[in-house]
Amino acid sequence: MPRTVAPWEVKRETLIRAEDRTDPSFGCKPEERQPEESMKFGVINLDKPAGPSSHEVAAWVKRILKLEHVGHGGTLEA
């Protein structure tokens, strides 16, 4: 029986509908953001320690990095 392909194994092609250029005076490539901006639009791939809940760990990150908002992708039950 063929297994269902995991989302990260899906290969996608890029289809082109039209061509256009982008104006360098607006926006910026994600990897060229200013430090403050890269924090603001950033994600941390954290290695959750055993013990505290995912919510607690996220709260620690918020406190350590002195941020206003943090969220986490999927609870790892404690």
Added chain:
Amino acid sequence: MTGVLPVTLEESTKVVQALLYSGKEYVCVMKVHGDVAEDQVRKVLKEFEDAIYQRPPLRASVKRQLRTRRIYYLDFLEMDGRNVLFKVGCEGGTYIRKLCFDVGEVLGCGAHMQELRRTRAGPFVEDNCVRLHDMAYWFMQWQEKKDEKFLKKFVQPMERALASVPKIYIRDSAVDAVCHGANLTAPGVLRLESGIMEGSLLAVFSLKGEAVALARAAASSEHILSMDHGVVAKVERVLMPRGTYPRCWKSGEKVDEQKP
């Protein structure tokens, strides 16, 4: 339980929706409650591949109704006495504790989850995950030395979180309309990825590779490619602040900007 936990900062908190539904991978130690042969364990684990039914446990933060979850793969790794080590790739929201219990039922002797480590959450894998104390150290280094390289050691752009979500790339002139919540229409679309189905979650990107919004596809990839007008995707979550790109749509009687 330990392992990969993507933490979104400030504005990027809006991408969690995409992360929650993304697939996960775990390495798990399951303890069986009786003596069973390795062949038997291997066979039973394979039976759990594909779709399974689960009712969320008593201690859960979601409605306890029966739901289906996909198991992409369930690979037996090794067995030592009554401890079974396996790796599982599954849909977001699969309860591994429940899975172990159910495997135990099929085995006949019962089983429970002993240890669990998440090795993947969507596009984030174990190989480059950072520990809390390393994060705290690099953050202090960055604050003291103001050298960006320390920041780069632990923060990734939020676009990374959308790596396995199909994307549509749009014109500069369409960006600000989408930032204001307008649905994406065909003329704004430049490029798109294959495999988009009507109703699937997709990410709207600028040509610079910035995430603009999360949206729900109103047509398939092939259909979108051939459309010359009409709504292509309904915007669900705007990710880019308004005003990042110039406003290029006409409103009311005042038209001061020309479409490029």
